[in-house]
Amino acid sequence: MSDAPSATALTEAPADPSKGSLRILQLYPREMNIYGDYGNVLVLKRRLAWRGYGAEILEHNTGDEFPDDVDLIVGGGGQDSGQVVIQDDLQAIAPRLRGLAEDGTPMLLICGLYQLFGNAFHTHDGTVIPGIGVLDLETRGGTERLIGNVVATSEEFGEIHGYENHSGQTFLGNGLKPLATVVKGAGNNAQEKHEGARYRNIVASYLHGSLLPKNPAIADFLLRTAAERKFGAFDDGGVDDSLADLARRHAGARPR
């Protein structure tokens, strides 16, 4: 539908005109935004603004034409029914997403879209929902729901704090690295102590909505990668993360 282009609802010009703007695309904000995923977009936008950069927030909804010149992609979680609604559109834009991923575009994929960026979702009743094969992983629907606070450690990002709520259990292919090792919580599945996946400049995780606010190291990885690809450099100074540190410390002390 060419009459329904992606919205450019939130555009913030750079505070420092020499610094330029990044174009951030949120995938399916209506169906795949059930656990505060917009928070991840907001964190990216504000951390850019605090450093003098501009941000243009684009949305891709079903039926929209996929926009050009995307610097960073954010995908969230949703109901199982939401995944069914977006399935055909996601397959239609899959070649673009695969191209961008292979080219090194930074992406954050949470929960539902983490699953659908894999090879397939085998639901509990035996149906196979095809993924788009960006990430070499498979997900199987389980009877047990994995819910609760999570603490995980990663060499790249340090300690990662968040909250998981999923019934799908994800198993990574041989070539794919997990994002982190779980210290508290379940992570990808009930058998292994792995959480999320890392591939090229993609960070994928089951930790929903609150991932980036309390994990600014991941936010800055995505921003740095996008800025360096676009501008050749990233000025990452001037952000006070002391509240995030305190929020992390308190979250880490909470029961599962």
Next chain:
Amino acid sequence: MNPLPVLVGKAVRIASRLRGGGSAFPGLVVERLDPGFMGRALSTLPHGVVVVSGTNGKTTTTKMVVELLEGQGLKVFTNRTGSNFTRGVAASLLGDVDWRGRLDADVAVLELDEAHAVHFVKLVPPRYSLLLNVLRDQLDRFGEIDATTRLLERIALATTGTVVLNREDPRVAGLAASIPSARVAYFGLDASLRSTFPNDDELRGAKGTAPASALPADVVLRSVDGNAASFEVDGAITHTDLRLRGVYNIFNAAAALAAARAVLDGTADTARLFSSLAAVEPAFGRGESLVVDGQALELVLVKNPSGFRLGLKSFDAAGCATMVAINDNYADGRDMSWLWDVDFDSLGLGGVDMVSGVRAYDMALRLTYDDVRVGAVEPDITAALQQFIRGSEGRPKRIFCTYTAMLAVRRELSKITKVEVVS
């Protein structure tokens, strides 16, 4: 019938009250001794049982339905202690039945938690049910919002008379399709108000908000202006002032009117319904107004993004000292992600004077990302409240709080001021 279980239950109830203990324990005792007690006590009521459920607004709506029916001369039994599960209902019943286990009432209006309602309706099929909404609340208990919808469906399926549904909530309105025999009645909103009540799929701005539903509604909220509202019933519009505050409470008033009308089945005195409605006071912690240091202090319970958004929209921040207290105990929901789907811009001008609760730093971080000034962060609610009251002398105060934070705030406030006591 053996009266012993009732007598034992009553004795346990008196004993546990003397100890200041939990309200549900006597219910457990009588359930064990006499599993048929509740069903028997509730099965003989001439107007049957009304179950009120949904994720948001149960307590206030139940209170409204009770007062509307009492205003029509009915004797109403309800679970006022807020024990909104089966055992809590049994405990409340013990206080009201005679020694033979008989309840002297015309109708029972019961607030039931979504999950416990499923258990309850198996024991006592309700004649009426009022299903308010399915908002993103307690997903750490139910997993998915669609799973919560299925719980409400079970209540609807067990209802023998009329199911009253919110036509503006697509998940609730959608239940009509699966109800085989009961009558269905709707309450709804005027199209002009539709964007004020985004459902969970519409949290990314009013831009995508669907228009008001075209389903025929028994009661429609036509307009809201502060504490005044107009409702359309039977083609006639009634304007009324309300003591209830908050647009969400006023929408729930439409729900309560529709439920009361269903119970009264064409015999309602409409003028009297509205005079009863105008007199309803807010329930425990739901927009309650207290007085501290000669200044108004309002408690606004917030549990999920839609509720918090409506709370911010309902109460003007101008000139008011603001505190936010966020806990993540089991009764609050452990997941803090929802704070990121609330838009805090309306607090931007005055800022937030105090942020407290177990997850105070998550909340302060959230406000910072909306460029809202945070005066102080103190996770300990007692210390925070003292500091907040000292620092906001001469100004009206408002505290947004999650459920267990609200209990803690009330406990502290009761040491300073007179706080309404709910039996």
